[in-house]
Amino acid sequence: MIRRLAALLALVAAPALASDALRPPLLLTGQRADVQDLSGRWTYSKDYYRTGLTDINGWVAKSRMQRYRDVDVAAEEAKPGTAFFEFDLDRGPAMEIPGAWNAAAPELRWYDGLIWFQRRFDAAPAKPGQRSFLRFEAVNYRAHVYLNGKEVGRHEGGFTPFVLEVTDVLRAQGNRLVVGVDSRHDAQSIPGEITDWDLYGGITRPVKLIQTPATFIDDATLRLTEAGRLVGSLQLNGAQAAGQAVSVQIDALNLKARATTDAHGEARFDIAAPGALKRWSPESPLLYAVRFASDGDAVDDRVGFRTLAVKGSEILLNGKPITLRGVSIHEEELGANPARRLTDSAARALLSEVKTGLNGNYVRLSHYPHSETMLRAADELGLLVWNEIPVYWTVDWDNPAVLLKARRQQAETIYRDRNRAALALWSVGNETPVAENRTRFHAALAATVRELDPSRLISAALLVERQGDTVRIADPLLPHLDVMAVNTYAGWYGDDRLEDLARLKWALPTDKPLLVSEFGADALAGYHDLSAQPKKWSEEFQAAYYRATLAMLGRIPNLRGLSPWVLKDFRSPRREHPIFQNGWNRKGLISETGQRKQAFEVMAEHYKTLPSNR
Numbered sequence: 148m149i150r151r152l153a154a155l156l157a158l159v160a161a162p163a164l165a166s167d168a169l170r171p172p173l174l175l176t177g178q179r180a181d182v183q184d185l186s187g188r189w190t191y192s193k194d195y196y197r198t199g200l201t202d203i204n205g206w207v208a209k210s211r212m213q214r215y216r217d218v219d220v221a222a223e224e225a226k227p228g229t230a231f232f233e234f235d236l237d238r239g240p241a242m243e244i245p246g247a248w249n250a251a252a253p254e255l256r257w258y259d260g261l262i263w264f265q266r267r268f269d270a271a272p273a274k275p276g277q278r279s280f281l282r283f284e285a286v287n288y289r290a291h292v293y294l295n296g297k298e299v300g301r302h303e304g305g306f307t308p309f310v311l312e313v314t315d316v317l318r319a320q321g322n323r324l325v326v327g328v329d330s331r332h333d334a335q336s337i338p339g340e341i342t343d344w345d346l347y348g349g350i351t352r353p354v355k356l357i358q359t360p361a362t363f364i365d366d367a368t369l370r371l372t373e374a375g376r377l378v379g380s381l382q383l384n385g386a387q388a389a390g391q392a393v394s395v396q397i398d399a400l401n402l403k404a405r406a407t408t409d410a411h412g413e414a415r416f417d418i419a420a421p422g423a424l425k426r427w428s429p430e431s432p433l434l435y436a437v438r439f440a441s442d443g444d445a446v447d448d449r450v451g452f453r454t455l456a457v458k459g460s461e462i463l464l465n466g467k468p469i470t471l472r473g474v475s476i477h478e479e480e481l482g483a484n485p486a487r488r489l490t491d492s493a494a495r496a497l498l499s500e501v502k503t504g505l506n507g508n509y510v511r512l513s514h515y516p517h518s519e520t521m522l523r524a525a526d527e528l529g530l531l532v533w534n535e536i537p538v539y540w541t542v543d544w545d546n547p548a549v550l551l552k553a554r555r556q557q558a559e560t561i562y563r564d565r566n567r568a569a570l571a572l573w574s575v576g577n578e579t580p581v582a583e584n585r586t587r588f589h590a591a592l593a594a595t596v597r598e599l600d601p602s603r604l605i606s607a608a609l610l611v612e613r614q615g616d617t618v619r620i621a622d623p624l625l626p627h628l629d630v631m632a633v634n635t636y637a638g639w640y641g642d643d644r645l646e647d648l649a650r651l652k653w654a655l656p657t658d659k660p661l662l663v664s665e666f667g668a669d670a671l672a673g674y675h676d677l678s679a680q681p682k683k684w685s686e687e688f689q690a691a692y693y694r695a696t697l698a699m700l701g702r703i704p705n706l707r708g709l710s711p712w713v714l715k716d717f718r719s720p721r722r723e724h725p726i727f728q729n730g731w732n733r734k735g736l737i738s739e740t741g742q743r744k745q746a747f748e749v750m751a752e753h754y755k756t757l758p759s760n761r
């Protein structure tokens with residue numbers, strides 16, 4: 148009922164935009180056979196004034212500066228004549244891709260602008276009729292992609308995948324892939340120019356060359372409904388996409404279902420879930436090997452099956468109330484010089500701290516879509532996930548083009564992640580100041596999510612209002628959300644002393660579950676203050692803040708989960724205290740290198756004593 152009401156409200160508030168218009172033209176989700184990983188050493192050339200793209204006065208870029216040209220500079224220089232070049236990507240410096248450039252060289256630590264990257268490669272010989280694609284998992288923030296001197300595509304948005312067809316440009320040998328990566332954010336980008344994290348530029352996630360048959364499986368899904376059905380779809384792409392026999396198969400369940408694609412190349416599955424199916428849960432994160440097949444193509448995935456719903460103030464996982472015991476994290480691996488390089492082991496190192504260290508069952512992946520690796524590790528380890536798009540603090544609420552960017556990022560994430568059982572909540576933003584235009588923007592995003600993925604819950608990390616000793620949640624966005632979430636920092640920011648927290652009263656609607664999406668205090672690992680009233684920045688203050696905040700939040704009747712801020716200290720250019728911060732936000736429960744602070748134990752103990760299902 149509440150969901151229906153919210154959906155209705157969203158429709159009223161949001162301008163209509165068909166979900167089809169938001170589907171990326173190519174997805175290539177799932178695991179496929181013919182994949183060449185282009186990770187490794189890429190050479191690069193800085194282009195701070197962007198003269199590789201356009202010349203002064205907006206003229207066409209000088210050919211001697213066009214980094215994307217398919218030219219062997221050294222060979223050209225050896226020839227007689229007057230031509231010369233002001234770049235040479237073959238002989239330039241190199242860095243490891245994927246990985247942000249900020250960590251690659253001291254001179255790039257705060258570089259914010261355009262860098263051209265180049266990778267030379269040979270392609271596996273193509274069979275007749277085969278098609279070839281480049282799949283970028285993330286380029287932060289804008290990408291200009293050229294293969295063998297020809298522009299093959301562009302993309303904006305630093306955290307979502309995109310696929311470009313290169314069938315007609317790819318060579319068997321000596322390919323020259325050049326990507327111009329522009330990290331600059333502005334008033335119309337998402338996120339905007341100021342965040343409380345390092346905006347990390349570069350090719351931060353893997354790049355793959357994928358070869359497919361002429362008609363191939365672009366995307367396939369399967370999920371469990373509350374009615375006990377396995378429903379899903381399979382999308383073919385290619386000249387023969389219509390009227391094809393396709394199938395889905397789960398050997399462990401002895402299940403094989405067939406369907407036929409329609410005129411648009413789409414087939415739908417709707418089958419009774421076998422009695423033997425075991426549900427995915429944090430306690431038992433069982434994933435099944437699922438094979439989707441067509442005549443000539445096959446895609447594999449590992450999928451967990453579970454149901455998710457909200458009833459009154461309860462979140463129900465597989466029909467049972469659950470309390471989310473989690474923590475927020477940034478996409479930043481452990482170590483003194485992180486490069487946002489989330490390998491499988493880097494993701495597991497972070498998530499194990501949540502699962503086994505903190506006794507958690509949930510993680511808030513803030514403030515943007517994290518890598519697929521992170522989502523898959525959460526699936527395997529058994530951690531429910533909050534997935535957010537970076538509509539953070541303030542974006543240009545009145546600009547329809549900015550809303551479209553947000554919707555695209557949202558859609559790209561949904562299409563990427565919809566087979567992940569771990570994924571429970573879509574957050575449409577964080578701490579955006581209440582105003583009519585902002586609420587309209589978020590409501591439109593919530594409507595987009597509901598249309599593209601009605602099977603998960605919608606939330607947003609909201610600001611609270613403070614009136615004297617009363618903390619109020621009265622955001623007009625609430626009717627559009629399934630789950631309320633708020634960030635609260637009383638006792639760290641503002642004038643409250645820790646003993647004041649006991650007096651605070653929470654005035655909030657109780658007809659929905661509440662998550663406290665953030666609370667936290669900075670502490671420098673190893674800095675101690677053993678006095679009766681420990682000072683801010685000490686581990687003792689942070690631990691006392693956690694105890695006082697947990698006691699306060701424990702009195703909220705519809706509290707259904709926590710994700711304190713934050714698991715690990717993370718890079719933030721806003722944090723410049725020379726003793727305690729030095730460019731790091733110190734609200735981590737562990738330091739950047741993994742040293743646990745006292746508050747870690749407070750949180751771990753708290754979660755240990757909370758029953759996992761209520």
Ligand code: GCB
Pocket residue numbers: 343514577578634665712732734
């Ligand atoms: C917040 C933001 C988060 C910041 C945090 C802080 O409310 O959502 O991105 O890092 O506070 O440390 O101030």
